[in-house]
Amino acid sequence: MKLLMIMVDSNHKEDVERILDAHDVPGYTELPNVLGRGKSGRKFGSRAFPGSNTLYFTAVGGNICQTLCAELKALDEKSGPDEGLTAFILDADLVV
Numbered sequence: 001m002k003l004l005m006i007m008v009d010s011n012h013k014e015d016v017e018r019i020l021d022a023h024d025v026p027g028y029t030e031l032p033n034v035l036g037r038g039k040s041g042r043k044f045g046s047r048a049f050p051g052s053n054t055l056y057f058t059a060v061g062g063n064i065c066q067t068l069c070a071e072l073k074a075l076d077e078k079s080g081p082d083e084g085l086t087a088f089i090l091d092a093d094l095v096v
Contacts, residue, residue, distance in 0.1 A: 002065040003092035006056040006072065009040065009084040013054040016085075019071045020058065028058035040084030053084060059092050 008016050010032065020028055034053040035044050042049035060068065069087060076085040 001059055001092045001094060002062055003090040004056075004058050004060060004065055004068060005088045005090065006058075007034065007038070007053050007084070007086045008056075009043075010052045010054045012075070012079060012085065015075055015079075016054075016056060016072070019068060019075065020056070023064055023068060023071075025058050025060060025064070025068070028056050031055040031057075038084060038086065043084075059094075065089060 006016055013030075013032075032052075032054050033045065034055045036053070037043070038053075043051040043053055045052050069089065072085065072087050079085060
């Protein structure tokens with residue numbers, strides 16, 4: 001099992017949800033209004049640094065994880081580097 005962590009500019013959260021829904025991902029956790037600094041700059045929800053990100057976590061099998069990552073890469077290429085889409089894959093074991 002893989003834990004897929006996706007950070008996206010909140011303006012594009014629907015695009016990520018569309019990808020997750022299209023592949024019948026059994027569930028995910030969404031953390032809205034995530035603030036910080038990254039490759040697309042500072043996003044602190046303020047006048048000086050407007051905007052925020054949305055963070056998603058989902059646990060999926062390896063095959064679907066690779067498919068999701070390919071679609072996320074395509075979305076990132078289409079949106080451009082300033083829109084801020086980052087994803088990480090971590091190994092995960094179900095404990096409870």
